[in-house]
Amino acid sequence: MERKLYQEYRNERVVHTNPKQKTCTTARKYITSNKITAPAVITVIKPSLIEDKFFLSQIGLWDYKYAVMNYKHFLPEILPVAS
Numbered sequence: 346m347e348r349k350l351y352q353e354y355r356n357e358r359v360v361h362t363n364p365k366q367k368t369c370t371t372a373r374k375y376i377t378s379n380k381i382t383a384p385a386v387i388t389v390i391k392p393s394l395i396e397d398k399f400f401l402s403q404i405g406l407w408d409y410k411y412a413v414m415n416y417k418h419f420l421p422e423i424l425p426v427a428s
Contacts, residue, residue, distance in 0.1 A: 355385040356388070357375065357379075357386070357387050358388045358390060359371055359372065359375045359388065359390065360390050361391045361392065361397075364392075368389040368391065369397075369406065372389050372397075372406060375387060375389075376406070381401065383402050383403045384400070384402055384403075385400075385401040386398060386409060387399045387400075398410070400419070402419050404418075404419075407419075
């Protein structure tokens with residue numbers, strides 16, 4: 346069963362420049378400074394060009410893969426869709 350985001354959401358991309366902080370901290374600071382509201386997907390790009398995705402829901406910031414796999418915690422923001 347495929348899952349997708351139910352609502353229209355913001356998809357933001359951020360460059361991770363501080364190697365001393367975690368990518369989730371970079372995402373949180375970006376969300377705070379740009380006043381982004383849920384639901385949104387934040388993609389943090391590391392200098393090695395690896396991308397970490399986070400899902401901002403009404404209940405907090407989560408790893409994107411975790412949010413999709415555990416979609417029942419995030420209803421109605423993520424709903425199962427028949428493929």
